[in-house]
Amino acid sequence: MEAAIDIADLRVAYGETTVLDGVSAHINRGEIAVVLGGSGCGKSTLLKTIIGLVQPRSGRIDVLGIDTSMLDESSRPRLAVRLGVMFQYGALLNSLTVGENIALPLEMHTDLPRDLVEDIVRMRLASVSLEHAYERFPDELSGGMRKRAALARAMVLDPEILFCDEPGAGLDPVTAAEIDELLLTLNHELGITIVVVTHELLSIGRLNGRLIMLDAGRVVFTGSVDEAQRSDHQVVYPFFHPGEKAT
């Protein structure tokens, strides 16, 4: 299948500390990939490296067929508008209303008429059940609403790949499930490739995507949720059967 993301022998370090040590992975177009692992295993760093926020020491990352190491300051934005990113805490701009936050990429990257931009923004807000929040400011929203608004902003340019960092973190189970349902809808209805970083078992089960499991900066498992649950790998088993010991 055509690759959305291809990673080969990626090494990332912060100072003397190696965070990713020879990571290789392949994510197909149109699939849901879940990057999982325990705290500090390097999953958020992997996400930041793919989207260009962290520079790798070595290795290669191809995103939508483009070698990201070859991108310069002028060509990187052209790839960036094809990607959507939902940050762990939403990262909405507090000085702008929710509507303005979501309209921002459209206003900065297109010449669309203002009324069309507003219609697009309202449709995006409706798709995450936030029609009423158009004129509210982010600090007037709950954590779940902020995440849904962040999802609407990430989706507003119709990205080909959507990255989500811990979409359910800090949310109640019902809201976390709603976010997962939204991601599934986007994947099924629009065929968007979705890369989710999480360590929450319920979310992993709901998304039922292809798993890429990290441990100490290395990929220790790739496969389906069923395969992971049956695995007796010394890292995978305790993760999917917390409190039990591998036989």
Next chain:
Amino acid sequence: MNAVRSDGHTLVFDDALAIANLAQVDAHIRQLFASEPAAHWTTDLSALVHLDTAGAIFLHRLPDLAAQHGCRLELGPLPIHLRPLFEFATPTRAPARPTTARPSRLEKLGEGIIQLCERAGDFLYLMSDLSYFAVHALWHRHSIRRDSFVDQAYAIGAQALPIVGLIIFLIGAVSALQSAVQLRQFGADIFVADLLAIGITRELGPLMTAIMVSGRSGSAIAAEVATMKFSEELDALRTMALEPLRFVAVPKMWAMVISMPLLTIMADFIGILGGTVVGVTSMGIAPVAFVNQVISSLFLKDIATGLVKSVSFAWIITVISVYRGLNFSGGAVGVGRAITASVVSSLVGIIVLDLIFNLLFY
């Protein structure tokens, strides 16, 4: 190539209708509608290959766009593979705004006065609480963290020495030069020393030190408190049964109140030194004569008045900075606003207190 063309009164869409070409398509269609008002248009979407959500919303709105130009438009059928997206991207209209009566000017004025009174009340409560906790801490020293006090005193006092020294040296020099020009006309050059000594110790020393400390340390206090509030650190302190004012603000208050007079004493010396350098080098006054004149013109009251002022300035800067930090709202932008408000309010507070002291002492 344009993704839309007209064939008679039919809009024929080819290839793609997506964000990338939407502005161009929109402009072209508006031009077509404007050129033939009152026409009845249809669309041919059969050759459309790619559609994104923005394009789908545009198609939904197309009949309305035609109506705005006095035309009518019927959407033709979409290719089957694009229909799910078209259904998914249905625009939602802005909800009707609830009609509420606009307040009159008198109501707005009344509301403004009430808010002002509430803020003044909050400020006075904070001022009294903070002052009480600061004095209370003298007899209950375990209630404040010694390390925190030492760190704050170092940051507010010792680290401010170079910049306060530099500025007050230059101000002393400038004051001497300015007064020399006037006094020379009367052959009273030596009285530059008197003017300088009294002006620096009573007024410029404490005032300039306070202005620099409010910009440097008052803003830092406001930013720290606002950030602590934003990141729920203040709530965390409350849950640990720790009063945030005692824990966070009292060490800053004492650090400020002790550092400021020390900085002011140093500023007095350096300011007079700056004036002395000018007096000796550009006015030809003997160093010993200048210093003797400075000493003879100074009274203990002058220095003490300046020090009392500096303590009160320290107190008002801390209270205002903590108040602004605690009352911030709105994330990163709110922190910036709190810092600005803290510096501006502190400057106003300093000048008002200075005026009051001048009325009382002189």
